[in-house]
Amino acid sequence: MARNKEQNEKMREERKQQIRSGALRQFATKGLFATKIKDIADAVGMAQGLVYHYYKSKDEIYVELIKNALNKMNEAVISLKEMSLPPHEKIRLAIEQLLKTIDTSDDFIQTCRLIAHATSSTAIPEEAKKLIQEKRDLPYQEVAKIMAQGQEEGTIIEADPNELAIVFWTSINGLAIYKATRQDSTAIPDARILINMFMERTGEKSCRV
Amino acid sequence: MARNKEQNEKMREERKQQIRSGALRQFATKGLFATKIKDIADAVGMAQGLVYHYYKSKDEIYVELIKNALNKMNEAVISLKEMSLPPHEKIRLAIEQLLKTIDTSDDFIQTCRLIAHATSSTAIPEEAKKLIQEKRDLPYQEVAKIMAQGQEEGTIIEADPNELAIVFWTSINGLAIYKATRQDSTAIPDARILINMFMERTGEKSCRV
DNA sequence: GTCTATATCCAGATAGAC
DNA sequence: GTCTATCTGGATATAGAC
Secondary structure: OHHHHHHHHHHHHHHHHHHHHHHHHHHHHHOOOOOOHHHHHHHHOOOHHHHHHHOOOHHHHHHHHHHHHHHHHHHHHHHHHOOOOOHHHHHHHHHHHHHHHHHHOHHHHHHHHHHHHHHOOOOOOHHHHHHHHHHOHHHHHHHHHHHHHHHHHOOEOOOOHHHHHHHHHHHHHHHHHHHHOOOOOOOOOOHHHHHHHHEOOOHHHHOOO | OHHHHHHHHHHHHHHHHHHHHHHHHHHHHHOOOOOOHHHHHHHHOOOHHHHHHHOOOHHHHHHHHHHHHHHHHHHHHHHHHOOOOOHHHHHHHHHHHHHHHHHHOHHHHHHHHHHHHHHOOOOOOHHHHHHHHHHOOHHHHHHHHHHHHHHHOOOEOOOOHHHHHHHHHHHHHHHHHHHHOOOOOOOOOOHHHHHHHHEOOOOOOOOOO
16 A cells, blocks of 8 residues: 555656656747647647646646756756866856757756746746746856956956856856757857856966867 | 828827837737737727727737847847948947947847747747748848958957857847846946957967967 | 727636546 | 546627717
8 A cells, every 4th residue: 555655656746747848848938828738738648637637737837847947057056166176167167068068958958948938027927936036146146256266366357256157147048048049950159269258368377278 | 181191190100109119018028928918008008909900919019029129130230230340349349339238228128038038939920930030140140250350350269250159149148138137226247258258369369269 | 099898719727527 | 547528717809889
């Protein structure tokens, strides 16, 4: 009996995951309002009504996806912060990895699009707004700290660290959206162009790009 | 009689402009689907049904706004192209002006948001898709040309001009979206951070990407 | 030109059979 | 758990009075 209960729980969670997975793609490409429950059900291959056996509303699915997306982003930032690398190497690594992920991971792109839609629309559930409000600043803050550390070491250019962090993330975000809207074989630019923007060029040490 | 006809035409066009103006703000903040005709009518201060006296559908308003937005962008790029300035000065000027406009012009921000929503959603009218397809590449092409010219003169860093153009526009776009989603007193970063990214540093000649 | 009222449709959510 | 059928609300678009 206990066995069965656990099994059932697991099956149920798997099914929910399927729904989230289908919903992510739909929300990411069409936004919350243009996505119909039917679209999600079709994507998963289940009847429209069955979705409500797992989630009690469209908004609930949406909020859960937003929560996951924001958490994923923040976790990545935390792990960057905790790496034992000099600040400018963290920035370099982050840009390289992010661009690579943009170029290769479809799931990452969908997640970026979801967040882009969510942050740029006022027509989302209150709970989603609250989550965004709470969690969107951490990446900016952490990158700003790293920039400031790099400036102390003379490896990052002199400018307001907060502004550098804004440029950092908005550039990445802009590229992710660009990529998302050109499903064809569009290549992502060379990471060095972006990296170069933040690196201090000191005499000989300059050409580390 | 002819007088009256002209007058009427003019009044009608003014009224349509009011509708477009209200609709732009609604579409920009909520997207096409989440925006109800009632929202637009309310924004203009007219009855819901009256909107249909001027436009025959919500989609028609949307398509007209997309058309205007794309044309405005392309005209700005053409005028940049036709300026008699050295290439790197064009880039500098463009970045300065764009950031300033992002910082001060609410209409420009709304336009950016509208385009961002439109390009990142597949759930828009076919005609809007076609327009975007036709017109979105010109800004990239023109900036790529300017970058290439600057490289010949040794004032722009060495890298694929197309990639430089992509970084250029996606950075601007990312910033516009950032600004749009923080209506509070968020300042836009110093233009020199972005300008710096594209400029060849002739001093030591050291750092070439 | 402007409004109110309404026909029509569509989609979210529920009920109930299997 | 899964489906089909249905209730219900809300939004587009139209009709018709003023």
